[in-house]
Amino acid sequence: MVMTTPSSRWGGVGLAVAALTVGMGAATASGQERGAAFGLKAGVTLASFRGDAAALSDGSREFFPGNRVGFVGGAFVALPMGPRVLLQPEVVYTQKGAQYSGEPGRETWQAEYLEIPLLLKLLLGSGPARPALFAGPAAGFKIDAKVVGRSPGGEEDENSAIGDAVRSVDWGLVFGAGVDIAAGDGTLTLEGRYARGLSPLAKDPERPVQTRSTFDPKHGVLSLQVGYAF
Numbered sequence: 565m566v567m568t569t570p571s572s573r574w575g576g577v578g579l580a581v582a583a584l585t586v587g588m589g590a591a592t593a594s595g596q597e598r599g600a601a602f603g604l605k606a607g608v609t610l611a612s613f614r615g616d617a618a619a620l621s622d623g624s625r626e627f628f629p630g631n632r633v634g635f636v637g638g639a640f641v642a643l644p645m646g647p648r649v650l651l652q653p654e655v656v657y658t659q660k661g662a663q664y665s666g667e668p669g670r671e672t673w674q675a676e677y678l679e680i681p682l683l684l685k686l687l688l689g690s691g692p693a694r695p696a697l698f699a700g701p702a703a704g705f706k707i708d709a710k711v712v713g714r715s716p717g718g719e720e721d722e723n724s725a726i727g728d729a730v731r732s733v734d735w736g737l738v739f740g741a742g743v744d745i746a747a748g749d750g751t752l753t754l755e756g757r758y759a760r761g762l763s764p765l766a767k768d769p770e771r772p773v774q775t776r777s778t779f780d781p782k783h784g785v786l787s788l789q790v791g792y793a794f
Contacts, residue, residue, distance in 0.1 A: 599644050600641060600642065600643050600644065601641070601642045601750065601751065601793040601794060602639070602640075602641055602642075602793065602794065603639065603640050603641070603642065603750075603751075603753070603791050603792055603793030603794065604637075604638075604639055604640075604791060604792060605636075605637065605638060605639070605640060605654075605656070605753065605789050605790065605791030605792075606635070606636065606637035606638075606789065606790065606791075607635075607636050607637070607787050607788050607789030607790060608633065608634070608635065608636070608787065608788055609632075609633070609634040609635065609636050609658060609659055609660070609785050609786070609787045610631045610632075610633060610634075610785070610786045610787070611631065611632045611633075611634055611659065611660045611661050611662065611783065611784070611785040611786075612629045612630065612631050612632065612662045612663075612784055612785075613629040613661075613662040613673070613765075613781035613782065613783065613784065614760070614761070614781060614782050614783070614784035615764075615780075615781045615782045627664045627665070628664075629662035629663065629664060629781070630662065630663045630664065630665060631662070631663065632659070632660075632661045632662055632663045632672060632673070632674070634658070634659025634660070634661070635657075635658075635659050636656055636657065636658040636659065636787050636789060637656060637657055638654060638655050638656030638657055638679075639654065639655055639656075640652055640653065640654040640655075640656075640791065640793070641653055641654075642685070642751075642793055648686060648687045648688070649684065649685070649686055649687070650684075650685040650687065651682075651683075651684060651685075652681075652682075652683040652684075652685050652698065652700075653680070653681070653682050653683075654679075654680065654681045654682075654683065655678065655679075655680055656678075656679050656680075656681070657676070657677075657678060657679075657707075658676075658677050658679050658704070658759075658785065658787075659674070659675070659676055659677075660675040660676075660677060660704075660734075660783045660785050661673040661674045661675045661783075662781075670713070670714045671711055671712070671713050671714075672711070672712045672713075672714070673709075673710075673711050674708075674709070674710055674711070674712060675706065675708070675709045675730065675783070676706075676707040676708045676709070677704035677705060677706055677707060677734060678704070678705045678707055679702055679703070679704040679705075679734075679759075680702060680703050680704075680705075681700055681701070681702035681738045681759075682700045682701055682702070683698045683699065683700035683738060684698065684699060684700050685697070685698040686698065687744065692745060692746040693743055693744070693745045693746070694743065694744045694745075695741070695742075695743050696741065696742050696743060696744055696755070697740075697741050698738075698739065698740060698741070698742075698755075698757075699737070699738065699739035699740075700737075700738055700739075701735070701736070701737060701738070702735070702736045702737065702738045702759060703733055703734070703735055703736075704733065704734035704735075704736065704761075704783075705732065705733055706727075706730060706731070706732050706733070706734065708724075708727060709726065709727035709730040710722060710723060710724040710726060710727055711723040711726050729766055729767065730765055730766070730767065731763055731764075731765065731766065731767035732767065733763070734761050734763050734783060735761070735762045735763045736759050736760055736761045736762050736763070736783065737759070737760050737762065738757055738758070738759045738760075739757065739758060740755055740756050740757030740758060741755065741756060741757075742754050742755025742756065742757075742789075743755075747792070749794060750792055750793050750794035751792070751793045751794075752790075752791070752792055753789075753790070753791040753792070753793065754789075754790055755788075755789050755791075756786070756787070756788050756789075757786075757787055757789065758784070758785070758786050758787075759783070759784070759785040759787070760782070760783075760784055761782035761783035761784065762782065763782065764780045764781070764782060765780055765781055765782065765783075766780050
């Protein structure tokens with residue numbers, strides 16, 4: 565198996581960030597006359613694994629994934645495409661994964677990504693508070709992935725090697741709803757969104773991330789986010 569070194573992972577993430585920064589800068593500059601806005605956002609994630617292959621087994625019992633609470637935050641550019649339509653590229657740091665509870669302890673699958681959604685946003689109604697619907701594709705570039713086990717006595721056991729079996733890019737779809745509220749010279753955004761992974765966790769189907777070949781789930785992340793565009 566080809567191993568992915570930390571430097572090569574960060575190199576790919578760095579190139580993605582650089583390309584998106586240049587693209588967002590150019591898009592912002594070209595969209596100034598149309599009222600383009602730059603914004604920052606942050607929020608909380610509720611992440612788990614999805615799919616028929618998301619259960620872990622000890623041979624006699626199956627354990628199904630629970631939610632892992634995490635953080636999401638980053639930047640976005642809102643580019644008006646019409647009176648009610650915005651194109652919104654984003655770059656966000658997001659925590660994904662899942663938590664498995666059972667005997668004799670608990671396992672938390674911790675995955676961190678630099679995610680780049682490209683969203684089409686539809687504004688509804690008029691006035692200072694406008695409901696919004698949005699959807700679009702997203703690419704998540706893996707920063708780190710590991711499993712942290714906790715025994716009933718509180719002792720932790722960390723397995724970072726499992727991250728080498730997790731694919732470097734997680735392709736997915738994002739959709740959600742929110743409200744844009746005029747606030748001062750900018751816009752306050754409140755939203756709820758769901759990000760559904762399309763790519764299985766393992767980068768090589770013949771070498772799953774867990775010894776049982778039936779375990780190969782996909783990410784599912786619900787998040788609540790607050791942002792401000794100016």
